[in-house]
Amino acid sequence: MNATGMQCPADLRKDELIVLGHGSGGKLSAELVRKVFLPALSNPILDRLNDGAELNLDAGRIAFTTDSFVVNPLRFPGGDIGSLAVNGTINDLAVIGAQPLGLSAAFILEEGFPIAELRDIVESIRDASRQAAVPIIAADTKVVERGKADGMFITTSGFGIIPSGLELGPERAMPGDAVLVSGPIGDHGIAVMSAREGLRFETTVVSDCAALHGLAATMIATGGKVRCMRDATRGGVATVINELAASSGVEIIIDEPAVPARDAVRAACEILGLDPLYVACEGRLVAIVDPADADRILAAMRRHPLGEGACRIGAVTRKHNPRVLLRTAFGPTRLLDLLPGDQLPRIC
Amino acid sequence: MNATGMQCPADLRKDELIVLGHGSGGKLSAELVRKVFLPALSNPILDRLNDGAELNLDAGRIAFTTDSFVVNPLRFPGGDIGSLAVNGTINDLAVIGAQPLGLSAAFILEEGFPIAELRDIVESIRDASRQAAVPIIAADTKVVERGKADGMFITTSGFGIIPSGLELGPERAMPGDAVLVSGPIGDHGIAVMSAREGLRFETTVVSDCAALHGLAATMIATGGKVRCMRDATRGGVATVINELAASSGVEIIIDEPAVPARDAVRAACEILGLDPLYVACEGRLVAIVDPADADRILAAMRRHPLGEGACRIGAVTRKHNPRVLLRTAFGPTRLLDLLPGDQLPRIC
Numbered sequence: 001m002n003a004t005g006m007q008c009p010a011d012l013r014k015d016e017l018i019v020l021g022h023g024s025g026g027k028l029s030a031e032l033v034r035k036v037f038l039p040a041l042s043n044p045i046l047d048r049l050n051d052g053a054e055l056n057l058d059a060g061r062i063a064f065t066t067d068s069f070v071v072n073p074l075r076f077p078g079g080d081i082g083s084l085a086v087n088g089t090i091n092d093l094a095v096i097g098a099q100p101l102g103l104s105a106a107f108i109l110e111e112g113f114p115i116a117e118l119r120d121i122v123e124s125i126r127d128a129s130r131q132a133a134v135p136i137i138a139a140d141t142k143v144v145e146r147g148k149a150d151g152m153f154i155t156t157s158g159f160g161i162i163p164s165g166l167e168l169g170p171e172r173a174m175p176g177d178a179v180l181v182s183g184p185i186g187d188h189g190i191a192v193m194s195a196r197e198g199l200r201f202e203t204t205v206v207s208d209c210a211a212l213h214g215l216a217a218t219m220i221a222t223g224g225k226v227r228c229m230r231d232a233t234r235g236g237v238a239t240v241i242n243e244l245a246a247s248s249g250v251e252i253i254i255d256e257p258a259v260p261a262r263d264a265v266r267a268a269c270e271i272l273g274l275d276p277l278y279v280a281c282e283g284r285l286v287a288i289v290d291p292a293d294a295d296r297i298l299a300a301m302r303r304h305p306l307g308e309g310a311c312r313i314g315a316v317t318r319k320h321n322p323r324v325l326l327r328t329a330f331g332p333t334r335l336l337d338l339l340p341g342d343q344l345p346r347i348c
Numbered sequence: 349m350n351a352t353g354m355q356c357p358a359d360l361r362k363d364e365l366i367v368l369g370h371g372s373g374g375k376l377s378a379e380l381v382r383k384v385f386l387p388a389l390s391n392p393i394l395d396r397l398n399d400g401a402e403l404n405l406d407a408g409r410i411a412f413t414t415d416s417f418v419v420n421p422l423r424f425p426g427g428d429i430g431s432l433a434v435n436g437t438i439n440d441l442a443v444i445g446a447q448p449l450g451l452s453a454a455f456i457l458e459e460g461f462p463i464a465e466l467r468d469i470v471e472s473i474r475d476a477s478r479q480a481a482v483p484i485i486a487a488d489t490k491v492v493e494r495g496k497a498d499g500m501f502i503t504t505s506g507f508g509i510i511p512s513g514l515e516l517g518p519e520r521a522m523p524g525d526a527v528l529v530s531g532p533i534g535d536h537g538i539a540v541m542s543a544r545e546g547l548r549f550e551t552t553v554v555s556d557c558a559a560l561h562g563l564a565a566t567m568i569a570t571g572g573k574v575r576c577m578r579d580a581t582r583g584g585v586a587t588v589i590n591e592l593a594a595s596s597g598v599e600i601i602i603d604e605p606a607v608p609a610r611d612a613v614r615a616a617c618e619i620l621g622l623d624p625l626y627v628a629c630e631g632r633l634v635a636i637v638d639p640a641d642a643d644r645i646l647a648a649m650r651r652h653p654l655g656e657g658a659c660r661i662g663a664v665t666r667k668h669n670p671r672v673l674l675r676t677a678f679g680p681t682r683l684l685d686l687l688p689g690d691q692l693p694r695i696c
Contacts, residue, residue, distance in 0.1 A: 023418075023694075025582025026626075026687030048518065049595065051440040051578060057410050065399060066452035066505055068490045070371075092399040104414035106503045108456070138505070142416045144694060148498040155454045157414055157486070157505035170396065230399060234373025247397065278374075339374030346371075346492060 018113040023143030036119050037139060040126040045102075045137040061162035063098035065089060068155040072346040074121065076195040078187075078207030081154055082124030084282060084348060087211045088233065089156040090132050094213035095229040095285055097168040097220060098160035103129065104138035105156050110149040121152065132211035134158070166220065170247035172227040177316040178294035179252060180287045182215060182301055183208065183309035185237050186265040186279035192347050193272065201271055205264045210283030215306045222300045224293025231285045233348055235339060238277040238324070240286045241314075242338050245322045248288075253325045254314035254336060277326075278339055280347045288316065366461040371491030384467050385487060388474040393450075393485040409510035411446035413437060416503040420694040422469065424543040426535075426555030429502055430472030432630060432696060435559045436581065437504040438480050442561035443577040443633055445516040445568060446508035451477065452486035453504050458497040469500065480559035482506070514568065518595035520575040525664040526642035527600060528635045530563060530649055531556065531657035533585050534613040534627035537695050541620065549619060553612045558631030563654045570648045572641030579633045581696055583687060586625040586672070588634045589662075590686050593670045596636075601673045602662035602684060625674075626687055628695045636664065 021028040038047065069085040079087075086103065093100040105125060109118065129136050162168075191207040193199055212231060219226055228248075230240045237259070245252045254277075261269075261276045269276050283306060289297050294312060301307030317325075326336040369376035386395065417433040427435075434451060441448040453473060457466065477484050510516075539555040541547055560579060567574055576596075578588045585607070593600045602625075609617075609624045617624050631654060637645050642660060649655030665673075674684040 020693040021688070023582075024687060024692075025587050027685075028688065029582075030686060049591070051413060051443050057405075057408065060405065062405050062410070062507070064450060064452065064486050064505075064507060066454045066486050066503070067488045068454040068456050068503060070456060070490045070492050072492075095399050102412055104412065104505050106414045106416040106505075108416050108418060108501055108503075138412050138414045140415045140503075142418045142501075142694075144418050144420075144498060144501075147495070149501075150492060150496040153456055153490075153492075153497075153501070155414070155416060155456075155488075155503035155505075157452050157454075157503075159410070159412060159507055234371075234377075239373050243397070337375075338378060339372060340369070340376065344372075345368040346490075 016115050018109045018111055018115060018143055020111050020143050020145065023141060029141065032141060036115065036122055040122040041136045043135045046139065057161065060164050062159055063093050063096050063162050064159045065092040066155065066157040067092060068153060069348055070153050070346050071192060071348050072150065073195050074151055076207055077191045079209035080121055080124050081152060082121040083128040084209055085154040085156045086125055086128035086132065087209050088282060088348060089158040090134055090211040090213055091231040093158050093160045094216040095231050096162065097166045097216065098162045100134045100158055100160040100213055102137040103134055103156050103158040105136050105154060106140040108149055108153040109141065109143045110151050111143055111146040113151055132213065168226060168228055170228050170244050173244055173248035173250050173288040173316050175250065175316050175318050176291050177227055177288045178291045178312050179241065179254065179314040180289060180298060181237060181260065181311055181313050182285045182307045184260040184262045185232065185281055185284055186261055186276040188282040189279035189344050189347050190265050190268045193344065201268065203264050203268050205262065205268065208281050208283035210306050212283060212285055212306060215301065215304045218300050218304045219287065219297050222297050224297040225290035226297065227288045229285050229287045232281045234280055236278040236280055237286055238336050239338055242324050244288060245324050249322045250319055251317045251321055251323055252314055253317050253327055253333065255327050257329045258311055258313045260309050260311045277336065280344060282348065364463055366457045366459055366463060366491055368459050368491050368493065371489060377489065380489060384463065384470055388470045389484045391483045394487065405509065408512050410507055411441050411444050411510050412507045413440040414503065414505040415440060416501060417696055418501050418694050419540060419696050420498065421543050422499055424555055425539045427557035428469055428472050429500060430469040431476040432557055433502040433504045434473055434476035434480065435557050435630060436696060437506040438482055438559040438561055439579040441506050441508045442564040443579050444510065445514045445564065446510045448482045448506050448508040448561055450485040451482055451504050451506040453484050453502060454488040456497055456501040457489065457491045458499050459491055459494040461499055480561065516574060516576055518576050518592050521592055521596035521598050521636040521664050523598065523664050523666050524639050525575055525636045526639045526660050527589065527602065527662040528637060528642065528646055529585060529608065529659055529661050530633045530655045532608040532610045533580065533629055533632055534609055534624040536630040537627035537692050538613050538616045540695050541692065549616065551612050551616050553610060553616065556629050556631035558654055560631060560633055560654060563649065563652045566648050566652045567635065567645050570645050572645040573638035574645065575636045577633050577635045580629045582628055584626040584628055585634055586684050587686055589672050592636060593672050597670045598667055599665045599669055599671055600662055601665050601675055601681065603675050605677045606659055606661045608657050608659045625684065628692065630696065
């Protein structure tokens with residue numbers, strides 16, 4: 001009994017599902033942290049259970065980013081919402097040239113969510129965080145009533161250090177630059193769609209979900225001039241290239257036959273009526289680089305395990321009239337625009 | 349028409365509600381950013397629309413924190429989910445002694461959410477961010493299907509700098525220390541409950557939702573020894589003091605008659621069967637300080653607009669047997685424990 005006269009329910013069945021009390025900040029919250037989060041994510045900073053994480057930096061240039069993850073279903077071939085949340089936020093830091101140093105993870109859980117499943121996903125977060133060598137140093141959990149969320153949402157934020165002197169930005173593309181992509185596109189989107197209720201189809205495609213900071217650092221280490229990079233998530237490669245064209249105010253032409261995609265992805269796209277250029281990746285980046293350095297950067301990418309399938313797929317053609325054109329296999333070019341609405345909802 | 353043959357729906361009614369396409373990363377996402385987020389939150393870092401924010405720091409000690417906000421209802425007397433999300437995360441930095449430098453905001457929106465309401469809340473974020481002088485420098489939006497979220501959830505993360513030499517931590521409380529609270533407790537919880545569907549009762553209480561970094565800096569600037577601070581959110585003052593007692597391994601005795609609470613909060617708690625000590629605040633902090641410096645720190649707090657009602661409410665009594673005791677008005681003490689379950693779900 002406590003001050004409010006409430007008794008702690010001791011039966012096991014309740015204990016196995018998330019209840020609203022797990023989000024109360026009280027005893028059940030403390031128990032969830034102790035039994036589920038800390039065993040998986042333990043590190044000296046997180047273990048202090050302070051309101052904020054603290055660490056020492058020599059730092060000059062800090063990078064900072066955030067992303068919510070609402071992928072449906074929570075698990076898919078090649079990953080789950082946990083690995084996705086870790087790698088996705090690392091990638092947002094990687095593509096601006098930052099060395100990721102720490103992540104936060106904030107969970108919104110639906111009442112009734114199985115704690116065993118929560119534990120699995122927290123362990124997946126741990127594994128992805130270890131593999132990337134980027135610790136989770138701050139966390140939070142909220143619980144909402146049954147029917148007020150869809151199992152679990154995770155928001156990760158991250159920060160890192162950008163090496164001094166590195167100049168990288170979406171506004172830096174210029175005519176003549178080469179456009180590179182780090183590997184076959186669309187794997188993540190097709191893997192998630194294949195796992196989705198009501199849309200099951202046979203495919204061997206697994207998500208490309210991976211942390212790209214090593215690959216990005218390898219590219220930068222060549223000394224070649226990388227103008228900008230972006231990971232091709234929601235909206236796929238076509239969307240990312242449109243964003244970069246808009247930020248730099250340039251026209252970009254993509255050579256469709258040069259764009260790498262697995263046969264299985266192309267086949268699935270045929271079935272689903274999708275264009276692979278708009279299908280999300282979670283472990284591929286687009287880079288715009290100085291044409292004089294393109295071959296050297298591409299060679300370095302291909303020597304990295306996450307860049308083996310890297311290709312040059314297009315070029316920046318001119319200033320003004322920012323747009324993206326696609327040169328098809330048959331010769332003519334057409335506009336490769338942003339999607340007007342939603343192609344694949346809840347893909348990340 | 350675009351590559352996938354989809355047409356952008358032009359009718360206005362759809363435009364006024366959130367649709368899944370607003371979370372797609374495509375044209376509708378870009379429009380939402382341009383029409384709703386940037387007009388309110390514009391600053392040179394966010395305006396770059398890069399994957400991550402970048403800024404320069406002299407920095408030594410970086411503080412980093414995250415919190416999801418699922419408050420129900422979205423608006424309540426004295427605030428809304430937007431101001432709460434800004435102030436709540438600033439406060440997590442403030443109580444570890446950090447000067448907050450930047451925030452991120454990640455939105456999970458339910459399909460069908462009115463864009464006008466989103467705009468209002470984004471403007472509330474802007475106002476809170478301006479008032480605190482802490483910019484939003486990174487953001488993200490996801491949309492889930494109708495019925496898969498409850499209107500809107502916001503996750504904010506933040507980072508800041510801790511002045512070198514400052515020693516503050518939940519494990520630093522020691523016997524003899526004084527326990528302070530910065531003002532009357534429970535206002536936020538009662539304000540939210542009063543706005544909640546099915547639980548309407550007359551009260552004049554408005555949320556204490558406020559950013560505490562100024563107050564915290566004032567306390568530190570006295571030069572008095574502040575051992576640790578914590579903002580009393582979910583679970584209220586009782587929970588926070590229990591957490592500090594556990595981290596420091598000390599017994600703390602709280603003097604119930606010394607705990608400040610408005611008459612209206614006490615009256616509402618009577619009606620609802622709650623103990624004010626467990627009711628959330630969003631603009632109050634608990635501090636444990638050296639007894640020799642307590643009067644000086646308390647005087648400084650009272651000169652600050654957010655600390656006018658500050659009081660000394662208890663003391664750290666001894667090492668070992670970490671627990672919190674409440675000395676009631678009638679003399680005897682009783683255990684002031686963590687809540688076993690949920691008192692007030694979705695209060696932040």
